Amino acid sequence: YRHFKPLIEQGRIFIGQPPLYRLQLGKEIRWVYSDKERDASIKELKAEAKTKSAERKSKAAAKKAKGEAADAVEAESMSTDEGTDDGKGGREPAIARYKGLGEMNAEQLWDTTLNPATRTLRKVTLEDAEQADFVFDELMGNEVEGRKKWIMANAKFAELDL
Structure with missing residues (x-):
């Protein structure tokens, strides 16, 4: 300086600003830069997951009603959600806290801090x-x-x- x-x-x-957290619920990954943003993103991810889960169950029920029981069971079990059960029938996103650039692999570092198209710069x-x-x-x-x-x-x- x-x-x-x-x-x-x-x-x-x-200066390229690296994220503090990586949130993942299902296939969706979000990089967040503050505790406040983390809390808001968790709420959004949980709400989106609840909506997607309801849509999946609705589609599975419709298929089941049409006699496609095997497909319905498969559709219901296709959940590849990352995260953990919150004990209330919902899912909690998997949260990774980054304390420095050395904790990220090369691909994550490129996606979040180095790539001119996606990085966040701070003056x-x-x-x-x-x-x-x-x-x-x-x-x-x-x-x-x-x-x-x-x-x-x-x-x-x-x-x-x-």
């Missing part, structure tokens, strides 16, 4: 650069006492996956 200040001021620096602002500069100085500088104070003050905000 320190070396690109003129480019940042001109608004010419962008780096001067405020971002100033904050990054502060964090680098505070956490990677030579002053141990300042780093210790910062860590102690911000430890309560840490979200640890143990």
Whole structure:
């Protein structure tokens, strides 16, 4: 950040933003970038799955009524849903949390962060650069006492996956 200040001021620096979560229910996969977006997408996926399930059951019942019992049983059992049963007769999407780019395989990385047609870019602002500069100085500088104070003050905000 320190070396690109003129480019940042001109608004010419962008960072590819990787997703935080991969949601999958059935064959549908969604990449989401925040906890709020995750919660909304889960609700949407569950509602869509409920609608599709009702449509499948309706078609199976119609086939069964026409005497196509074998096809109806097959149609009902063709569910290849990824996810888990939520205990209420519905399905929960499978959720994968990504903490960094190293957790994605090459295809996922291309689809979400590198492909110009599908990636999400975030413009780096001067405020971002100033904050990054502060964090680098505070956490990677030579002053141990300042780093210790910062860590102690911000430890309560840490979200640890143990």
